[in-house]
Amino acid sequence: MATVTFEKAQRWYPGMDKPAVPGIDLEIKDGEFMVLVGPSGCGKSTTLRMLAGLEEVNDGKIFIGDKDITRLPPKDRDIAMVFQNYALYPHMTVAENMAFSLKMAKMPADQRKKAVEEAARILNLTEYLERKPKALSGGQRQRVAMGRAIVRKPQVFCMDEPLSNLDAKMRVQTRTDIAKLQSDLGVTTVYVTHDQVEAMTMGDRVAVMKDGYLQQVDTPLNLYDRPVNLFVAGFIGSPQMNLIGATAVDGQAKIGGYLVPVDDLAAQRIKGNIVVGVRPESWRQVSADDGGLPVTVTVVEELGSDAFVYGTSAVDGTPHQVIVRVAGRDTVHKGDVIHVTTDPSSVHVFDADTGERLSA
Secondary structure: OOOEEEEEEEEOOOOOOOOOEEEEEEEEOOOOEEEEEOOOOOOHHHHHHHHHOOOOOOEEEEEEOOEEOOOOOHHHOOEEEEOOOOOOOOOOOHHHHHHHHHHHOOOOHHHHHHHHHHHHHHOOOHHHOOOOHHHOOHHHHHHHHHHHHHOOOOOEEEEEOOOOOOOHHHHHHHHHHHHHHHHHHOOEEEEEEOOHHHHHHHOOEEEEEEOOEEEEEEOHHHHHHOOOEHHHHHHOOOOOOEEEEEEEEOOEEEEOOEEEOOOHHHHHHOOOEEEEEEOHHHOEEEOHHHOOEEEEEEEEEEOOOEEEEEEEEOOOOOOOOEEEEEEOOOOOOOOOEEEEEOOHHHEEEEEOOOOEEOOO
């Protein structure tokens, strides 16, 4: 069983006034694809490097299965690491790069050759085995780095932002390849990224981090549908959730003179200053006679199948920008004023001071 368990694992860099990771508790299931996501400096890479043995664990423990690996050297952890910069040897061929760790482990040449050929077949690299890295594209180099990890047949894959050096189109293709590969191999994988779209599209579960602390660990859809606090609500989703300052009045959220209906649980819990969250696709347009929040359109981002309208609202207390998703052929133009409303079930309500979720 290649489960991975962090028990209050802490990393405190010398000379710092606080730990980079104060003490993380996280359990990753056997064969699971777990994504650590968060802004730069949130501790996600440090957490991964503690697992890989590249950073010291100052306190707490890390287990793979039932084995305590906290103090083991990296070579004894049965982990394969895939780095952001590929870390390929430029003077070696693709085959030699992929076989290098097996050669160091003194695996017989015929077994090495068989392992490399099998990995190359899985990764569609067979025709490139005799090329040097400089003759490959960025996506092909990343697949070579993946092949080097696969041939070792480790218990755990650790991937540290492996797609950040690729262009946008190649990133989309390669993330699909990695997700399929992980599913086919069934190897427990811990994947670090700052890109929440990558996290949402690749992970079985996603762990959102901020300042070294886990904010929420859940499936991508649960993170999107029920963020536990303001940080997760604003971080997950592209474009991000509209977060609007409001005041609680008689179980409703009041934005200037506009009342936003909220769910029954939120209606019982809200008081004072609150923040209302609405996803861009949860707004619906209504006529001016039906009321609704007025939004003056500043930009229309046409995407073909749909469009995102960016605008500002004249109602006091609203944010500088309101984002509304509309149908791609809707006739909305810069300078128009549209009116939008939503349903109570689509409104996320948070405490303005603590950031805690108040709605169901």
